[in-house]
Amino acid sequence: MSSSINRFLENWKFMTNRLKLQVTTLLLISCLMSGISHAQKCQGKELDGTIERVEKEDNKTDKNDSENTLETENHTNNGYIDSYQAMELGQVTAVTIMMQGQRALSAGNTSLAITKFRRAIDMDNEDMDAHRYYAEALEKKLRSQVDKDPELFNECVRQWLTVMRNIVGDEKGMSIRGVNPIADLYGDEDHAIMAKNHLVKLTGSAPKFWETNAHYLKKVLKPSTENVAGTVVKK
Helix, strand or coil, X not given: CHHHHHHHHHHHHHHHHHHHHHHHHHHHHHHHHHHHHHHXXXXXXXXXXXXXXXXXXXXXXXXXXXXXXXXXXXXXXXXXXXXXXXXXXXXXXXXXXXXXXXXXHHCXXXXXXXXHHHHHHHHCCCCHHHHHHHHHHHHHHHHCXXXXXXXXXXXXXXXXXXXXCCCCCCCHHHXXXXXXXXXXXXXCHHHHHHHHHHHHHHHCCCCCCCCCHHHHHHHHCCCCXXXXXXXXXXX
């Protein structure tokens, strides 16, 4: 009987110790899992903070890039500054000077427009548009005069002839002494045809397609004031 009780007590003690060991193990595991969870939460918060900072920096960079791109687009077009932007930026080119002349002509300041167009031609004599606008300004001033200035008339005729016959520009080498039947017959409306109409209004005729520039000018130009003043009249 006593031996049975002893075995029971020993088994009870063994089971108790085992239970304590299991409880202790569970507690250790629980603490370990809690620590891991806490560490993961900390790492997650740190990661979230890092991602948030990166996103903010990316957004800031994108915003700066967008502003820089917009600013660049406001001043350039694929790296090229157009004429209006160049004029606004104060750049002096034949085109910007010509545009200033156009503004002056539209505002009714013909004399200033003539000066601007003449300067644009001096800077780039091959710009056909500059010759065209210069001729328009000269003709406008000429029509406002009661006593027509022969020198102004002659210069206006020369400029319109330059435009009509492509004496300057990309097609200047296609004629001989101004004779270019193809250009005379199939000229573009913005230059050749317009110039031809203005010459007809000014002089009463346009050069024939076989007529040289020198022959036409000799026929339509007026004697200048200097030539008249230098003429000696015999009695």
